[in-house]
Amino acid sequence: xxxxxxxxxxxxxxxxxxxxxxxxxxxxxxxxxxxxxxxxxxxxxxxxxxxxxxxxxxxxxxxxxxxxxxxxxxxxxxxxxxxxxxxxxxxxxxxxxxxxxxxxxxxxxxxxxxxxxxxxxxxxxxxxxxxxxxxxxxxxxxxxxxxxxxxxxxxxxxxxxxxxxxx
Amino acid sequence: xxxxxxxxxxxxxxxxxxxxxxxxxxxxxxxxxxxxxxxxxxxxxxxxxxxxxxxxxxxxxxxxxxxxxxxxxxxxxxxxxxxxxxxxxxxxxxxxxxxxxxxxxxxxxxxxxxxxxxxxxxxxxxxxxxxxxxxxxxxxxxxxxxxxxxxxxxxxxxxxxxxxx
Numbered sequence: 001x002x003x004x005x006x007x008x009x010x011x012x013x014x015x016x017x018x019x020x021x022x023x024x025x026x027x028x029x030x031x032x033x034x035x036x037x038x039x040x041x042x043x044x045x046x047x048x049x050x051x052x053x054x055x056x057x058x059x060x061x062x063x064x065x066x067x068x069x070x071x072x073x074x075x076x077x078x079x080x081x082x083x084x085x086x087x088x089x090x091x092x093x094x095x096x097x098x099x100x101x102x103x104x105x106x107x108x109x110x111x112x113x114x115x116x117x118x119x120x121x122x123x124x125x126x127x128x129x130x131x132x133x134x135x136x137x138x139x140x141x142x143x144x145x146x147x148x149x150x151x152x153x154x155x156x157x158x159x160x161x162x163x164x165x166x167x
Numbered sequence: 168x169x170x171x172x173x174x175x176x177x178x179x180x181x182x183x184x185x186x187x188x189x190x191x192x193x194x195x196x197x198x199x200x201x202x203x204x205x206x207x208x209x210x211x212x213x214x215x216x217x218x219x220x221x222x223x224x225x226x227x228x229x230x231x232x233x234x235x236x237x238x239x240x241x242x243x244x245x246x247x248x249x250x251x252x253x254x255x256x257x258x259x260x261x262x263x264x265x266x267x268x269x270x271x272x273x274x275x276x277x278x279x280x281x282x283x284x285x286x287x288x289x290x291x292x293x294x295x296x297x298x299x300x301x302x303x304x305x306x307x308x309x310x311x312x313x314x315x316x317x318x319x320x321x322x323x324x325x326x327x328x329x330x331x332x
Contacts, residue, residue, distance in 0.1 A: 020222070031223035031245050057321035075222075090221060094214045101210045111211045118214060138218065145222045155317045156310065159270065 064154020247303025
């Protein structure tokens with residue numbers, strides 16, 4: 001693993017993060033953005049670093065994972081930055097609706113604690129624009145989800161580039 | 168030789184079953200409030216699940232299905248993609264002994280989505296959830312088979328070849 005082989009993933013991951021953050025653009029590619037970024041990373045690597053074909057599953061997964069990782073880092077950063085500036089986000093907007101619905105029910109201890117944690121996050125964001133728990137939460141969830149989709153994108157990219165997949 | 172084929176078949180069935188379970192869990196996640204309406208767990212975790220699925224979907228209400236008054240957490244096209252993958256992950260456990268197709272099918276699966284997005288964006292015809300769902304269903308099922316085939320071809324077959332030699 002060297003800098004040259006990470007560069008395509010960095011570029012594609014950054015691109016995916018920008019596209020997921022900009023409102024409206026997500027409507028076009030939806031859940032295909034990260035997989036498409038992984039495919040793009042494989043293409044870029046093939047063009048820039050003259051990678052030999054056929055691409056192996058190992059390198060396809062490598063590019064898929066690192067593209068997802070970079071997409072996660074950048075998209076989390078953009079999300080945190082926008083939240084810091086605006087002091088609000090989708091989560092804050094969805095919480096009052098949840099609170100009003102929850103009032104009708106008797107919650108057990110675990111759900112009560114979960115609700116309290118969510119409220120704490122909302123209070124932090126509304127007062128300072130930043131919540132460490134929220135940041136960790138979105139980084140973790142973005143990482144898991146993007147990794148899955150990135151790995152799938154890597155496998156699809158491998159199929160594309162190898163043309164005949166012998167499957 | 169018989170043992171070698173048996174081992175490959177067991178590995179493939181296990182892999183396909185794991186895929187089915189994972190996709191099923193994913194689908195339950197985005198439709199939790201619709202499957203279990205009024206569940207307190209679903210209500211409390213709604214902002215969290217919404218945020219998680221928001222990573223991979225725009226979640227616009229006008230493009231989302233409602234089941235029994237509860238909205239799904241992904242749009243109609245994504246619902247189609249995941250449903251297609253779920254159906255074919257189940258079918259793959261019982262059928263499709265060995266998967267084999269060229270790259271053209273993948274292109275063919277992408278074209279309906281591409282044209283639907285372009286045509287609705289240009290206003291040639293209005294967006295409908297049903298068309299979005301069907302195009303997603305076709306794409307999801309084909310993509311699932313490609314990914315499964317690529318993994319089986321590169322991992323399971325290699326592994327069993329090692330046993331065989």
